[in-house]
Amino acid sequence: MTGVCEVYQRAERAVSRVVDGETVIVQPGQGMVSITNEVGSYVWDLLDGNRAVPRIVDDVCDAFDVERPRAQEDILAFIGELRTHQLIVPCATGCSHD
Amino acid sequence: MAKQAGQECLTTVVGGISVRITSVDTSLLVRLIEYMDAEEMDIPIDVTLRVEQVGEAGSPEVLSLGASFSDCIEGENEYTAYLNHSGTSVLLLLHGEYPLEATMNCLRQVIRRRIYSEGGIVLHAACIRQGSDAYLFYGPSGAGKSTVCSFAAAGHVVLSDDLTCLKRKAGGWVCWGMPGVVRNPNPESTPVYTGTPLKAVIRLIQASTTKLAPLHKSLALASLMAVPFEDTRFDMGFGIMEKVNRLVEDVPCYSLHFRKDPEFWDVISQQIGQAS
Numbered sequence: 001m002t003g004v005c006e007v008y009q010r011a012e013r014a015v016s017r018v019v020d021g022e023t024v025i026v027q028p029g030q031g032m033v034s035i036t037n038e039v040g041s042y043v044w045d046l047l048d049g050n051r052a053v054p055r056i057v058d059d060v061c062d063a064f065d066v067e068r069p070r071a072q073e074d075i076l077a078f079i080g081e082l083r084t085h086q087l088i089v090p091c092a093t094g095c096s097h098d
Numbered sequence: 099m100a101k102q103a104g105q106e107c108l109t110t111v112v113g114g115i116s117v118r119i120t121s122v123d124t125s126l127l128v129r130l131i132e133y134m135d136a137e138e139m140d141i142p143i144d145v146t147l148r149v150e151q152v153g154e155a156g157s158p159e160v161l162s163l164g165a166s167f168s169d170c171i172e173g174e175n176e177y178t179a180y181l182n183h184s185g186t187s188v189l190l191l192l193h194g195e196y197p198l199e200a201t202m203n204c205l206r207q208v209i210r211r212r213i214y215s216e217g218g219i220v221l222h223a224a225c226i227r228q229g230s231d232a233y234l235f236y237g238p239s240g241a242g243k244s245t246v247c248s249f250a251a252a253g254h255v256v257l258s259d260d261l262t263c264l265k266r267k268a269g270g271w272v273c274w275g276m277p278g279v280v281r282n283p284n285p286e287s288t289p290v291y292t293g294t295p296l297k298a299v300i301r302l303i304q305a306s307t308t309k310l311a312p313l314h315k316s317l318a319l320a321s322l323m324a325v326p327f328e329d330t331r332f333d334m335g336f337g338i339m340e341k342v343n344r345l346v347e348d349v350p351c352y353s354l355h356f357r358k359d360p361e362f363w364d365v366i367s368q369q370i371g372q373a374s
Binding site for chain 2: 015017019020022024026027028029030031032033034035
């Protein structure tokens with residue numbers, strides 16, 4: 001379960017590259033892969049261990065034409081996928097970073 | 099087998115890299131020649147590998163022998179290999195009971211390092227030559243690399259069933275297998291040690307019917323990066339994602355749904371082989 005107020009950072013060995021407008025995120029050799037669009041790529045860049053999810057939702061809503069409830073739903077789903085594939089790790093909890 | 103400085107030696111070429119192996123253990127060299135199907139070659143040598151049977155891993159004797167070298171590969175308790183700075187001179191110290199296996203393992207590691215230092219990559223993938231072109235087959239464990247190799251027929255040369263060396267050359271890619279793997283070599287065709295141009299990269303998916311479809315480059319990159327690497331941390335140090343991305347940019351990528359029969363070769367020949 002991905003918590004709204006958790007803070008995440010990219011896993012140490014996760015690497016990414018943009019190919020034809022999509023961002024490929026992978027743990028090399030581990031079978032852990034995610035391919036995402038422009039918004040996902042933007043979120044990926046924000047997963048630096050300094051921003052809780054609400055802050056990331058704010059940033060995405062500022063950068064893209066999207067309603068906040070929809071943005072939060074999609075971002076939580078994306079973060080859940082990244083966690084499942086061990087491409088990010090939680091580094092703190094709580095909304096004090098906001 | 100030839101002689102060099104009083105020691106017997108043999109020469110093999112992998113990934114465009116010529117390696118001369120010397121040892122006082124003639125029986126080991128004979129077994130290596132048989133295992134690798136090595137030929138006598140009078141060519142410039144890129145790497146010399148001197149094999150000695152010495153003590154135990156980490157012993158004072160072994161450590162003193164490696165004192166003048168700049169790099170080391172530890173083969174668990176089977177061997178210790180010392181390399182000079184440029185990787186052109188290797189002292190292989192065997193400690194265990196399996197000198198052939200230890201020498202081959204060390205040779206693969208030395209080749210892999212040279213391939214990376216020369217800008218190439220080594221991927222867990224099967225590679226088969228058909229005519230003058232090579233096809234790279236990859237996928238997760240159990241995807242069918244061995245099955246594809248088992249269906250190699252007349253006109254096919256299995257360059258690799260597991261590890262394939264690739265180097266970029268003139269806007270395309272050239273590939274080789276690791277030593278001791280090549281099957282069905284055709285003596286009348288171009289020797290495999292010169293490298294074979296890569297025609298296509300093919301992701302394997304076992305299915306009930308055979309179907310070949312173009313694979314989007316992002317998915318090709320993702321799935322190639324997901325297959326196991328020999329030493330992920332080492333490989334990443336050589337910017338492997340950049341190189342794999344270059345590979346999928348340069349070479350057409352496909353997804354092959356195939357069932358366990360040789361029909362897929364017809365599909366490949368029709369859809370890729372004739373599309374030049």
